Amino acid sequence: MLTVPNVITFARLCAVPVAVWLVLRQDFAMAFWLFVAAGISDGLDGWLARRSGPTLVGTVLDPVADKALLVSMYVTLAAVRVLPDWLAILVVFRDVVIVGGVLVLGVMGQSVTIRPLLISKLNTFLQLALVAVVLLLSAFDRSWPWLSTTLIWAVAASTLASGGAYLWKGVRGQ
Numbered sequence: 001m002l003t004v005p006n007v008i009t010f011a012r013l014c015a016v017p018v019a020v021w022l023v024l025r026q027d028f029a030m031a032f033w034l035f036v037a038a039g040i041s042d043g044l045d046g047w048l049a050r051r052s053g054p055t056l057v058g059t060v061l062d063p064v065a066d067k068a069l070l071v072s073m074y075v076t077l078a079a080v081r082v083l084p085d086w087l088a089i090l091v092v093f094r095d096v097v098i099v100g101g102v103l104v105l106g107v108m109g110q111s112v113t114i115r116p117l118l119i120s121k122l123n124t125f126l127q128l129a130l131v132a133v134v135l136l137l138s139a140f141d142r143s144w145p146w147l148s149t150t151l152i153w154a155v156a157a158s159t160l161a162s163g164g165a166y167l168w169k170g171v172r173g174q
Contacts, residue, residue, distance in 0.1 A: 029139035
């Protein structure tokens with residue numbers, strides 16, 4: 001249980017409240033660097049886990065840490081008016097629908113295997129890119145509306161597509 005990848009993942013999970021606090025204080029530069037460090041640590045713990053073999057704790061904790069950071073950043077950045085509130089609601093709602101669907105299928109006795117879809121991987125990339133870009137721009141008091149707007153709509157579209165794809169898979173029983 002106490003493997004290096006799990007310790008790194010737990011540290012990333014512990015960084016979530018710090019990142020929220022930094023954004024609420026509008027210390028966007030520190031929040032940006034913490035977000036970058038979390039991204040690097042996610043890659044590092046994944047690489048280490050593949051080399052040493054994954055653990056049950058790691059397979060549960062890693063996606064929880066990832067989702068906790070992303071959802072927290074969307075909600076907090078919306079609260080401080082850096083991102084639109086409707087986007088934060090959409091991102092959170094998609095995750096709630098997916099988790100709720102998995103729970104319902106589990107209660108119904110259906111085996112649920114969660115494998116990320118290609119659209120979901122694209123969605124995660126776009127979500128991460130948007131948070132990084134708005135933190136960086138906010139840190140330097142810069143505004144590139146075309147970039148932010150493009151990423152916001154790309155995240156919205158990919159979030160809807162990803163949520164719809166998971167819903168479709170769940171309904172079809174695949």
